[in-house]
Amino acid sequence: MKDTRHEQRDTTMNDVKISASGVQVYYGDNHAIKDVDVEIKDKTVTAFIGPSGCGKSTFLRCLNRMNDTIDVARIEGDIRIDGEDIYDPNVDPVQLRAKVGMVFQKPNPFPKSIYDNVAYGPKIHGLARNKAELDEIVEKSLRRAAIWNEVKDRLQAAGTGLSGGQQQRLCIARAVATNPEVLLMDEPCSALDPIATSQVEELIDELRTNYSVVIVTHSMQQAARVSQKTAFFHLGNLVEYGDTDQIFTNPRDKRTESYITGRIG
Amino acid sequence: MPVFWIIIALLGLAAVGFLLGRRNALSSVEGNPTLLHSRPNYYGAGVALSALIPALFVLAVWLFVQPLLIDTRVSGAIPADAIPEGSTLGLVMNDVQRLASGLEQLQEMGRITGREITDLTTDGDIRARLGEIGFALGSDVRPEVLDAARQFRTLESTGRLFMTIVALVAAVAGFAINLSRVHRDKRARNQVEGVIKALLLASACIAILTTVGIVLSMLFESINFFRQYPITDFFFGTQWAPNFRGNSDLGIIPLLWGTMYISLIALLVAVPIGLFSAIYLSEYASRRFRAIAKPLIEVLAGIPTIVYGLFALLVVGPMLRDYFAQPMGLGNSGSSVMTAGLVMGIMLIPFVSSLSDDIISAVPQTMRDGSLGLGATKAETIRQVVIPAALPGIVGAILLAASRAIGETMIVVLGAGAAARLSLNPFEAMTTVTVKIVSQLTGDTNFASPETLVAFALGLTLFVITLGLNVIALVVVRRYREQYE
Numbered sequence: 092m093k094d095t096r097h098e099q100r101d102t103t104m105n106d107v108k109i110s111a112s113g114v115q116v117y118y119g120d121n122h123a124i125k126d127v128d129v130e131i132k133d134k135t136v137t138a139f140i141g142p143s144g145c146g147k148s149t150f151l152r153c154l155n156r157m158n159d160t161i162d163v164a165r166i167e168g169d170i171r172i173d174g175e176d177i178y179d180p181n182v183d184p185v186q187l188r189a190k191v192g193m194v195f196q197k198p199n200p201f202p203k204s205i206y207d208n209v210a211y212g213p214k215i216h217g218l219a220r221n222k223a224e225l226d227e228i229v230e231k232s233l234r235r236a237a238i239w240n241e242v243k244d245r246l247q248a249a250g251t252g253l254s255g256g257q258q259q260r261l262c263i264a265r266a267v268a269t270n271p272e273v274l275l276m277d278e279p280c281s282a283l284d285p286i287a288t289s290q291v292e293e294l295i296d297e298l299r300t301n302y303s304v305v306i307v308t309h310s311m312q313q314a315a316r317v318s319q320k321t322a323f324f325h326l327g328n329l330v331e332y333g334d335t336d337q338i339f340t341n342p343r344d345k346r347t348e349s350y351i352t353g354r355i356g
Numbered sequence: 357m358p359v360f361w362i363i364i365a366l367l368g369l370a371a372v373g374f375l376l377g378r379r380n381a382l383s384s385v386e387g388n389p390t391l392l393h394s395r396p397n398y399y400g401a402g403v404a405l406s407a408l409i410p411a412l413f414v415l416a417v418w419l420f421v422q423p424l425l426i427d428t429r430v431s432g433a434i435p436a437d438a439i440p441e442g443s444t445l446g447l448v449m450n451d452v453q454r455l456a457s458g459l460e461q462l463q464e465m466g467r468i469t470g471r472e473i474t475d476l477t478t479d480g481d482i483r484a485r486l487g488e489i490g491f492a493l494g495s496d497v498r499p500e501v502l503d504a505a506r507q508f509r510t511l512e513s514t515g516r517l518f519m520t521i522v523a524l525v526a527a528v529a530g531f532a533i534n535l536s537r538v539h540r541d542k543r544a545r546n547q548v549e550g551v552i553k554a555l556l557l558a559s560a561c562i563a564i565l566t567t568v569g570i571v572l573s574m575l576f577e578s579i580n581f582f583r584q585y586p587i588t589d590f591f592f593g594t595q596w597a598p599n600f601r602g603n604s605d606l607g608i609i610p611l612l613w614g615t616m617y618i619s620l621i622a623l624l625v626a627v628p629i630g631l632f633s634a635i636y637l638s639e640y641a642s643r644r645f646r647a648i649a650k651p652l653i654e655v656l657a658g659i660p661t662i663v664y665g666l667f668a669l670l671v672v673g674p675m676l677r678d679y680f681a682q683p684m685g686l687g688n689s690g691s692s693v694m695t696a697g698l699v700m701g702i703m704l705i706p707f708v709s710s711l712s713d714d715i716i717s718a719v720p721q722t723m724r725d726g727s728l729g730l731g732a733t734k735a736e737t738i739r740q741v742v743i744p745a746a747l748p749g750i751v752g753a754i755l756l757a758a759s760r761a762i763g764e765t766m767i768v769v770l771g772a773g774a775a776a777r778l779s780l781n782p783f784e785a786m787t788t789v790t791v792k793i794v795s796q797l798t799g800d801t802n803f804a805s806p807e808t809l810v811a812f813a814l815g816l817t818l819f820v821i822t823l824g825l826n827v828i829a830l831v832v833v834r835r836y837r838e839q840y841e
């Protein structure tokens with residue numbers, strides 16, 4: 092029975108990568124995400140915007156089951172990636188997370204060298220057959236995250252010794268190195284200067300050709316620049332979801348309009 | 357005035373100073389504290405401290421110096437022929453001090469007046485009167501001693517009087533000077549903070565100086581020992597056979613071997629079990645299980661080591677002998693290195709596990725999230741991210757356990773015995789450095805013979821070894837540290 096339904100979904104919406112319906116998240120008694128339905132398309136950049144504390148990070152973390160590590164968090168509803176229920180008991184969260192990579196809101200480099208930070212994922216997943224290949228992956232990832240030039244001479248220095256913005260890009264490089272199909276980025280440019288920001292935005296655009304990217308951002312301009320789809324969250328509700336152009340030029344909901352014009356948030 | 361009352365008076369003065377300083381500071385700005393350089397309490401504290409500190413300093417120095425001065429004065433006044441045959445000036449001075457304090461007590465109890473003391477002669481039976489109040493003198497009082505004791509008492513009471521006056525004057529002066537300087541622009545906070553910093557520094561110095569003192573005293577006694585016993589025989593001798601009639605073999609090798617062997621077995625038990633249980637508790641266990649299990653493990657640390665020793669002697673030792681040593685033909689000794697090592701290992705588990713658990717739990721969750729978010733398994737995350745980040749603390753915990761193992765005595769005496777032996781067989785009785793330190797210093801001892809002094813050399817060696825362990829650990833940690841913010 093289950094299988095036929097899967098096939099149906101797959102044929103009718105084959106460009107949908109992630110589909111969530113009726114998602115509720117509770118932190119103890121705090122109802123942080125209220126009945127969210129959303130369909131995230133493949134090979135698309137989707138932006139999540141909304142005021143601080145509205146649940147953007149929480150929802151993002153549901154998509155690769157990172158909320159499993161929070162004791163008090165409880166998730167209800169149905170989230171499917173490629174038609175497969177990711178909260179099914181048969182699903183291995185480890186495999187899921189290899190497929191759905193994540194850049195966290197707070198840069199969290201490992202207390203290892205810059206090289207080892209980036210090589211960590213590829214080593215675990217056996218993506219490189221030898222040292223030369225690993226070196227290549229590391230270099231390519233660092234280049235894509237626009238930090239190669241700054242660190243190429245000190246790859247053995249500690250990742251935690253970098254500046255905040257450098258750490259942020261190191262974490263992006265680390266996430267890119269494992270070749271995820273979906274990349275979830277939680278405010279990846281919050282500590283970056285305009286030049287690094289535009290380089291990361293270029294990376295996001297480039298990733299779009301093969302993957303789908305979800306980005307949380309507080310910058311309306313950034314959302315407008317990089318995304319094709321935008322979702323506006325407010326107090327745990329998904330208020331409006333649609334094409335980025337439409338959201339920014341012609342929002343349907345009053346709250347969306349107030350937020351993007353700077354009146355709530 | 358007794359010192360106790362002087363201190364009470366000083367504290368009272370300080371309290372008054374605090375209130376006045378605070379009040380004057382406030383009145384200098386018409387009650388508006390925002391115009392002051394520092395918060396009003398700092399002005400008060402400044403006055404209080406300048407009343408207290410100079411006075412306390414005077415007291416401390418005076419109490420230390422006065423007895424020395426009086427001693428020289430009084431003993432200088434005792435004529436050389438007043439010292440009986442076979443006695444020394446020091447012994448006579450002891451009598452003088454004892455008599456002086458006896459008289460003091462008599463007077464305090466109202467059984468004698470100051471006048472009577474001045475008129476006292478050796479004919480009056482001073483000894484009996486002191487005996488009545490339970491103050492026993494060794495012999496009858498001789499006139500020179502009585503005179504000296506009287507002089508002693510006068511000097512002491514004048515000294516005390518001057519001390520009281522000087523301390524109080526210092527306090528009042530400090531109080532007045534500081535109070536007169538209370539002003540809105542005075543940097544009272546900086547002053548008070550300076551004093552606090554000095555106090556903290558002094559505490560640190562006390563700790564360091566104590567260590568230095570202990571080491572130096574051991575060092576001097578050890579040098580004494582090496583004058584009487586060749587240093588190479590001590591460090592390279594493989595025989596430990598003290599003999600109080602002289603001619604002992606005092607080689608440290610068998611003792612060091614025993615210490616290392618037992619500690620090694622103990623750590624082989626404690627480190628894996630402790631570390632694994634720490635990892636389980638901090639990474640896998642449910643909150644409820646952890647809340648119950650952690651205190652239970654820590655109970656192990658609260659058991660006195662003598663109880664562990666009894667356990668080793670009565671349970672573990674015989675069991676190892678009956679089920680392992682004898683069937684395997686490795687001897688039939690009830691006390692053995694294995695017994696002491698196993699039991700000591702159990703004792704050390706909580707040291708390793710409890711500390712490591714705290715340290716592993718302190719590794720930020722974001723670190724684990726980062727690894728899990730890249731698709732690492734929980735085991736990979738623990739092995740490659742969490743443990744390396746917690747390594748310095750874990751090494752510290754293991755080191756603490758190692759020092760405990762090296763210094764442990766009770767379990768060794770009861771578990772492994774007190775026979776110094778150099779053997780590879782873990783089922784033989786051996787002993788450690790600490791046990792021998794105890795046995796060399798107990799019983800009838802003469803603190804000049806090498807058999808006793810060797811204890812200090814043993815202690816010093818042990819100290820150097822633990823110090824070396826600490827240094828090695830420090831280097832290891834520096835090298836492999838992965839520091840998170």
Ligand SMILES: Nc1ncnc2c1ncn2[C@@H]1O[C@H](COP(=O)(O)OP(=O)(O)OP(=O)(O)O)[C@@H](O)[C@H]1O
Binds near residue numbers: 145146149161
């Ligand atoms: N680990 C947690 N435990 C308990 N409550 C949490 C936790 N994380 C988030 N919350 C709560 O969930 C709600 C949504 O938080 P979330 O982090 O998703 O907001 P956000 O939209 O990402 O905000 P920001 O833009 O500031 O990052 C908040 O009310 C927050 O207090």
Ligand SMILES: [Mg+2]
Binds near residue numbers: 149196277
């Ligand atoms: Mg967030």
